[in-house]
Amino acid sequence: xxxxxxxxxxxxxxxxxxxxxxxxxxxxxxxxxxxxxxxxxxxxxxxxxxxxxxxxxxxxxxxxxxxxxxxxxxxxxxxxxxxxxxxxxxxxxxxxxxxxxxxxxxxxxxxxxxxxxxxxxxxxxxxxxxxxxxxxxxxxxxxxxxxxxxxxxxxxxxxxxxxxxxxxxxxxxxxxxxxxxxxxxxxxxxxxxxxxxxxxxxxxxxxxxxxxxxxxxxxxxxxxxxxxxxxxxxxxxxxxxxxxxxxxxxxxxxxxxxxxxxxxxxxxxxxxxxxxxxxxxxxxxxxxxxxxxxxxxxxxxxxx
Numbered sequence: 001x002x003x004x005x006x007x008x009x010x011x012x013x014x015x016x017x018x019x020x021x022x023x024x025x026x027x028x029x030x031x032x033x034x035x036x037x038x039x040x041x042x043x044x045x046x047x048x049x050x051x052x053x054x055x056x057x058x059x060x061x062x063x064x065x066x067x068x069x070x071x072x073x074x075x076x077x078x079x080x081x082x083x084x085x086x087x088x089x090x091x092x093x094x095x096x097x098x099x100x101x102x103x104x105x106x107x108x109x110x111x112x113x114x115x116x117x118x119x120x121x122x123x124x125x126x127x128x129x130x131x132x133x134x135x136x137x138x139x140x141x142x143x144x145x146x147x148x149x150x151x152x153x154x155x156x157x158x159x160x161x162x163x164x165x166x167x168x169x170x171x172x173x174x175x176x177x178x179x180x181x182x183x184x185x186x187x188x189x190x191x192x193x194x195x196x197x198x199x200x201x202x203x204x205x206x207x208x209x210x211x212x213x214x215x216x217x218x219x220x221x222x223x224x225x226x227x228x229x230x231x232x233x234x235x236x237x238x239x240x241x242x243x244x245x246x247x248x249x250x251x252x253x254x255x256x257x258x259x260x261x262x263x264x265x266x267x268x269x270x271x272x273x274x275x276x277x278x279x280x281x282x283x284x285x286x287x288x289x290x291x292x293x294x295x296x297x298x299x300x301x302x303x304x
Contacts, residue, residue, distance in 0.1 A: 002251075003247070003250065003251035003293055004043040004253075004287070004288055005254065005287040005288075006258075006285070008030065008036060009030050011283075011284055012283060012284060014269070015029040015083075016029070016270065016279050016281045017080060018040065019037075019075070019077045019080075020093075020214075020273075021076055022075055023075060024039075024273075025038065025039065025040060026038045026039075026040055026043075026288060027073055032082075032083045032084070033051045033052075033053070034048070034050055034051075035048065036048045038286070038288075040288060051071065052070060054067060054084035054087060058115070059098070059100060059110055060113045068089070068091070068095070068098060072095070078093065087100050088101040091132070093132045093133060093175075097109070097110065097135045099130040101128045106118065106124070106125050107128055107137065111151065111152070116152035118137065118149055120139060120141055120147050123141040123142050123145070126141065126142055126168055127168060127170055127171040128171055129171040131175055132175055133175040134175070135151045137149040137151075138171050138180040140182060141157075144161070145159055145160070146160045146180060146182070146195055148194075155194070156194075156195060160191060160197055162187065169184045170183040172210065172211070174213070174215055175214045178193050179191070179216050180192075180193065181212055181216070183210040183219075183221060184207065185206050186206065187200065187201065187202050189236075201232075205223040205230075207224065208222035208223070208267065209267060209268060209269050209280075210222070211270050212272065213273050213276075214273065218233065218276065219232040219234075219236070219272075220232075220270055220272040222244075226243070227245060227267070228241055228242065228243050229242055229243075231272070231278075231294060237299065239299065240291055240294035241295055241297065242294040242295050244282055244287075245260065245261065245263065245265065247294070248285065250293065251288075261282045261285060265282045267280040267281060268281055268282065269281045272291075276290050277289075277290055278294075
């Protein structure tokens with residue numbers, strides 16, 4: 001399975017997602033409403049979708065149910081997250097659970113159309129994520145607290161000492177792993193759902209985009225200063241890294257006269273799956289690669 005790259009637009013893409021299903025697809029969000037699909041293996045065009053604007057009114061109503069059912073790829077798999085105006089909609093794999101992250105009002109969980117506002121102490125919620133298997137919710141509020149919910153049951157709020165450094169943090173929840181992964185501008189940490197910090201790494205670079213595999217064993221970060229892609233394991237150990245432009249140079253272009261971004265371009269979005277397949281976008285160019293295409297780093301070994 002060779003790496004490929006494709007020039008999809010003349011501006012930075014909104015997001016890229018690896019969407020499971022048969023066949024697995026790369027979803028390339030040109031804007032927050034226009035998405036194109038490509039076959040993961042060969043990069044063949046698989047269609048496009050213009051997502052309707054989110055309807056007004058109660059997300060538990062019939063109009064909203066019809067809207068939510070459209071938030072899926074041509075292979076039938078639901079998107080993990082869709083940005084619909086001022087609300088980010090996270091969807092479980094079976095499409096029955098939705099987490100609504102309202103930028104101005106906090107979090108609401110929808111289960112089979114029933115809505116449950118999630119308590120968060122009145123603080124604005126900077127970032128949130130949904131475990132797509134167990135419907136566990138993790139949210140990070142502006143007062144530096146991690147809020148955890150098991151579906152609509154509030155498990156608690158925990159001080160985790162995460163320095164935001166003026167940037168919006170990223171919260172990631174692997175499937176059924178009991179972990180909440182948080183990436184700030186200069187740190188990476190993994191907490192359990194009881195708010196205990198299991199691992200913490202201060203990073204010698206500024207984090208851009210971040211993604212984790214559904215099983216939580218691979219965490220991919222963008223180094224905004226050097227344009228590097230860096231991959232960590234579940235113990236937050238750096239295992240692979242490579243400059244994004246070097247990966248692009250070695251990927252097979254799927255178009256004639258395909259160009260490359262400028263030398264200082266930095267990936268604006270990326271995603272990674274359990275098999276180590278990695279997709280990223282730089283200045284409108286999308287690349288599908290694999291962990292094996294990145295440089296492995298020596299790992300410490302226990303002395304016998």
